[in-house]
Amino acid sequence: MFFFLFSLFFLTLFVSVIGFGLYIYIPYRKLSDVKKKKKQFVYHGNVSFVLCNIRNFILKKFFKNSAPYPGKLEISSEWFEKNIVNKKVKNINFKVLGENRGFQGDMNIMDVEYEDGTKGSFFVKSNRTDAHSKAYGLCTQSYREARFYGSSYYKEFEEQKIAPKIYYTYHSKMMAEFLFIMENLNNYDSLGVNFLYGNQIWGIPEDKQKKIPKDYEVSEFIEAVFYKTAIIHAKYWNQEKLKHSGLKAADWYLNTDRVYWESGLDGAVTAWEVAKEKSKKEEGFEINEKLEKIIENSFKETTWENFQQYLNRKDVPFTLTHGDFHAANMIILLEDINKASENNEKVDVDVIKDSIRFFDFSEIGLWEPGTELAQTIISDVKPELFTQENFTYDLVEKYYNRVCSLNNKIKDSITLETLYERFCKGGVGKWFFYFPLLASMDIPPVAKQYFHDQILAFIESHGDYDSYPLFCCIPLL
Numbered sequence: 001m002f003f004f005l006f007s008l009f010f011l012t013l014f015v016s017v018i019g020f021g022l023y024i025y026i027p028y029r030k031l032s033d034v035k036k037k038k039k040q041f042v043y044h045g046n047v048s049f050v051l052c053n054i055r056n057f058i059l060k061k062f063f064k065n066s067a068p069y070p071g072k073l074e075i076s077s078e079w080f081e082k083n084i085v086n087k088k089v090k091n092i093n094f095k096v097l098g099e100n101r102g103f104q105g106d107m108n109i110m111d112v113e114y115e116d117g118t119k120g121s122f123f124v125k126s127n128r129t130d131a132h133s134k135a136y137g138l139c140t141q142s143y144r145e146a147r148f149y150g151s152s153y154y155k156e157f158e159e160q161k162i163a164p165k166i167y168y169t170y171h172s173k174m175m176a177e178f179l180f181i182m183e184n185l186n187n188y189d190s191l192g193v194n195f196l197y198g199n200q201i202w203g204i205p206e207d208k209q210k211k212i213p214k215d216y217e218v219s220e221f222i223e224a225v226f227y228k229t230a231i232i233h234a235k236y237w238n239q240e241k242l243k244h245s246g247l248k249a250a251d252w253y254l255n256t257d258r259v260y261w262e263s264g265l266d267g268a269v270t271a272w273e274v275a276k277e278k279s280k281k282e283e284g285f286e287i288n289e290k291l292e293k294i295i296e297n298s299f300k301e302t303t304w305e306n307f308q309q310y311l312n313r314k315d316v317p318f319t320l321t322h323g324d325f326h327a328a329n330m331i332i333l334l335e336d337i338n339k340a341s342e343n344n345e346k347v348d349v350d351v352i353k354d355s356i357r358f359f360d361f362s363e364i365g366l367w368e369p370g371t372e373l374a375q376t377i378i379s380d381v382k383p384e385l386f387t388q389e390n391f392t393y394d395l396v397e398k399y400y401n402r403v404c405s406l407n408n409k410i411k412d413s414i415t416l417e418t419l420y421e422r423f424c425k426g427g428v429g430k431w432f433f434y435f436p437l438l439a440s441m442d443i444p445p446v447a448k449q450y451f452h453d454q455i456l457a458f459i460e461s462h463g464d465y466d467s468y469p470l471f472c473c474i475p476l477l
Helices: 002-028 034-062 077-083 131-140 143-149 152-159 193-197 218-236 240-244 258-281 289-301 304-311 335-342 349-353 369-380 391-406 416-440 445-461
Strands: 089-096 106-114 119-126 166-172 177-183 190-192 319-321 330-333 356-358 365-367
Touching: 034 131, 034 258, 077 089, 131 177, 143 152, 143 166, 143 177, 190 193, 193 218, 193 330, 193 369, 218 319, 218 349, 218 356, 218 369, 218 391, 258 289, 258 304, 258 416, 258 445, 289 416, 289 445, 319 369, 330 335, 335 349, 365 369, 369 391, 369 416, 369 445, 391 416, 416 445
Parallel strands: none
Antiparallel strands: 089 106, 106 119, 119 177, 166 177, 190 330, 319 365, 330 356
């Protein structure tokens, strides 16, 4: 036994030294070529994969009361009582969350039964542990999500009831991994905001339909979402310290990390060619000739040099943004709303805004506020609403008045008209990155057509420009 442990220790030490050497050496290689950089991520991902498996083997075999790690989700009662909730635990069970929660990791439900008879439930999200996923995580820098949850920014979100409570967070750039334990808002009487908007093309299950408030106005829920995010945007509007925060896109504002940005653009261009071929073969998915031309014009105008010129414009604000701002990443707690309904009181914006929570901050970073607002309109709101005259303008105007009331410097930095123009252009530009990726995937053709039609309807009712550069790119492997 002693010889086995002794050998295992030196094997781990040897691999760790190699790993750390790669970790120190590789990032400082002057690689400006996207393909070379991707090979670097793959190599680093493979090393991380080996280290992760060695660590998890040792922890499972000899340190069962250790903290959870990706690939080692087992949590002992002792560790839970000491680090999560100070109550005697009877049993802990894990189950995989059935619904798709994106590309950045796996989500599990941790159900806890306490000795006093009460129960608790938590979300546990961690990265996938295969070598390719680790390489992808390095490229997208997915570990930043967990790092953000441990930051002072997120503590403010918790205090202002903008986001769920985080109980534990871990991240490692070297190991290309992350894990966090989060409050499960489904413990409460709650509903995803996507169901209030109609849930795109997927329909509303009967159990969700029963929870939808009576006589509600979709526009008031959208206004409440804009109102809530205005709290975040106003506080961090054009704050220079964000550029040095390590959050996504921060380096781009400092004219660095070009290769990461170009990897995102390269991925979108490649995906678009695949998407066009799929549209010729898949029944139920057809790309409109006008939209195809606009997208390809946009690709031509999307260069690093144009991007940097754009960021340096005085009429282009930046702030702390969610980054993946669609209705499935929002939830509404129904207690106060149901009380108002029972008392025959109007369920207005003031009641709704206090009940909304945002989650899934995997793309948190710096960007334009208008882009964030338009993303959710294109993603979730039906065209019969957003194509109405002045519908989105009125929403943006109320948002503008709100951020200006919270931060009196904003009015001097941008006009309502300029903000609305950025709203009209920025959201489409972001969707021109997402849409090729979605359309290139093996998802139902009806879903691809839905997003295609949403984008085109928004374009034609919001300026109908010839191009929308894809400045808001996400690195891809």
